[in-house]
Structures are given as structure tokens and as C-alpha cells.
Amino acid sequence: MSGECILEVRKLSKAFGGVQAIRSVHFSLMEGEILGVIGPNGSGKTTLVNLISGFVRPDTGQVFFKGKEITGLPPHKIANLGLTRTFQVMRPYHTLSAFKNLIVPLNSPRVRQSRGGKLGDRDAVAIDILDEVGFERDARVPFKTAGSLPLGYLKRLELARCIALKPEVIICDEVFSGLSMSEITSMIPLLERLRMDGITMIMIEHRLRELFRLADKVIVMNFGEKIAEGIPHEVMENEMVKKAYWGTEKKTS
Numbered sequence: 063m064s065g066e067c068i069l070e071v072r073k074l075s076k077a078f079g080g081v082q083a084i085r086s087v088h089f090s091l092m093e094g095e096i097l098g099v100i101g102p103n104g105s106g107k108t109t110l111v112n113l114i115s116g117f118v119r120p121d122t123g124q125v126f127f128k129g130k131e132i133t134g135l136p137p138h139k140i141a142n143l144g145l146t147r148t149f150q151v152m153r154p155y156h157t158l159s160a161f162k163n164l165i166v167p168l169n170s171p172r173v174r175q176s177r178g179g180k181l182g183d184r185d186a187v188a189i190d191i192l193d194e195v196g197f198e199r200d201a202r203v204p205f206k207t208a209g210s211l212p213l214g215y216l217k218r219l220e221l222a223r224c225i226a227l228k229p230e231v232i233i234c235d236e237v238f239s240g241l242s243m244s245e246i247t248s249m250i251p252l253l254e255r256l257r258m259d260g261i262t263m264i265m266i267e268h269r270l271r272e273l274f275r276l277a278d279k280v281i282v283m284n285f286g287e288k289i290a291e292g293i294p295h296e297v298m299e300n301e302m303v304k305k306a307y308w309g310t311e312k313k314t315s
């Protein structure tokens with residue numbers, strides 16, 4: 063970890079009609095860090111991801127990526143700068159084979175530039191990336207249509223789509239949700255490897271035990287506000303966090 067601030071969110075707010083989905087949220091993320099974002103259903107986690115990644119424009123507040131303001135830029139421009147995200151509700155190209163789903167990021171100006179304008183065999187690069195995230199080439203899984211893949215593979219495909227962009231920051235919106243314990247256990251080394259490769263991550267998660275194995279720092283959302291920030295486990299001892307999670311001051315294990 064170099065200690066440089068890679069992402070800064072300043073007083074972001076967003077309302078949908080009468081619902082204040084995000085209220086004056088601020089935090090900063092250091093290069094190489096894994097930040098966990100937790101909070102009850104509807105507390106604004108996905109909205110926060112949408113605001114940072116350009117899918118929703120904030121009412122007020124600012125987002126800085128590597129010192130440059132990116133507030134209000136469209137998603138493809140933000141992705142092209144190196145900040146990408148997975149979707150909680152996945153949107154693969156269902157009728158395309160899994161590896162063809164990576165063609166869009168592999169064609170991005172960012173990736174073209176990193177290859178000196180030479181694209182080479184994009185299909186081979188796509189299949190190598192799918193190898194990296196655990197698609198069995200021998201079983202021909204990369205060649206199956208995305209629509210036919212079980213959830214565990216679709217979650218990995220989401221990560222592969224992000225990796226294909228050669229990103230600096232990946233925001234994962236519930237990559238563990240819906241997966242079995244063994245699928246989660248097999249995905250953790252992949253996330254650790256991304257961190258080893260120098261990728262900074264934000265992980266939105268309800269699976270606290272697994273998240274806390276990975277996260278350096280956690281922020282807790284409730285009714286659109288950041289109610290706590292700190293190192294995992296310690297943050298769960300915060301009285302407001304216990305109330306948000308259990309409505310009582312129950313002790314965490």
C-alpha cells in the first residue's frame with residue numbers, strides 16, 4: 063500500500079422523490095486498500111456505488127479519482143479512467159458466449175492504449191481472463207452462453223468484465239450474494255489476488271464474516287447516512303451499528 067488517496071467522496075447526497083437515498087456521505091480510500099461497505103437493506107449502498115461510478119448523478123457533493131474530479135461523468139468515461147464496478151443485479155449479454163462478454167471492455171480506449179494500439183487476439187485474452195477467475199477451459203465453460211451459466215459463474219463473469227478493463231479500482235456490489243459457502247470460499251483467493259496485483263477495492267457485502275477476512279476498513283450505512291467507519295469487528299461494537307443491525311444493543315460474535 064503506497065498510502066496515496068485514490069478515491070475521495072465528499073458530502074454526496076441523492077434523493078429519489080421523497081426518499082433520501084444518500085445523505086452527505088464522505089470517505090476516502092487509499093491505494094491498495096479494501097474498503098467494506100455494509101448496512102441493512104435499502105440503506106443506500108448500491109446508490110452510493112451508482113453515484114461514484116456515474117450511473118446516477120448526485121444532487122450535491124463531489125467524487126475525486128486520483129485527484130481529478132469525476133462527479134457527473136458518464137460511466138464509460140469513469141471506467142476508462144480505471145474505476146469500474148460489478149452489478150448487484152447482473153446484466154450479462156445473455157445470448158453471447160461468456161468470453162464474448164469481455165469484448166466490450168477489451169475494446170475500450172483504456173485497454174487499446176495499454177496495448178500500444180495493438181489488440182491482438184482478443185478472444186484469447188478474454189479466455190485467459192476467464193481462466194484467471196476460475197472458468198474451466200477444459201469443460202468449455204467460457205464457450206457457453208452467459209444466459210446458461212449458473213449464478214456462481216455469472217458473479218465471476220462480472221469480476222472478469224472488470225478485470226478486462228485493467229482497472230485501478232473495482233467496486234464489488236455483493237459478489238458473494240446467492241453463492242454457496244464453498245463458492246464464496248473459492249472466490250476469496252481471487253479477490254486476494256486482485257489486491258496483490260495492486261487493485262484497490264470497495265466491497266459492498268452482507269456476508270460480514272467473509273468480508274471481514276478481506277477488508278482493511280469498513281463503513282456502515284443506515285438510512286442513507288454513514289453512521290460509522292473503522293476497522294472490521296471494532297466497527298460492529300459501535301452502539302449505532304448494533305442498533306441499525308439488530309434494533310438492540312446485541313453483542314456481535
Ligand SMILES: Nc1ncnc2c1ncn2[C@@H]1O[C@H](COP(=O)(O)OP(=O)(O)OP(=O)(O)O)[C@@H](O)[C@H]1O
Nearest residue numbers: 078081083101102103104105106107108109110150
Ligand atoms: N432508481 C431509484 N428510484 C427510486 N428509489 C430508489 C432508486 N434507487 C434506489 N432507491 C431507493 O433508495 C434507497 C436505497 O436503495 P439502495 O438500493 O441504494 O440500497 P442498498 O443498501 O443497496 O440495499 P440492498 O442491501 O437491498 O441492496 C431505497 O429506499 C431504494 O428504494
Ligand SMILES: [Mg+2]
Nearest residue numbers: 107108109150
Ligand atoms: Mg444494493
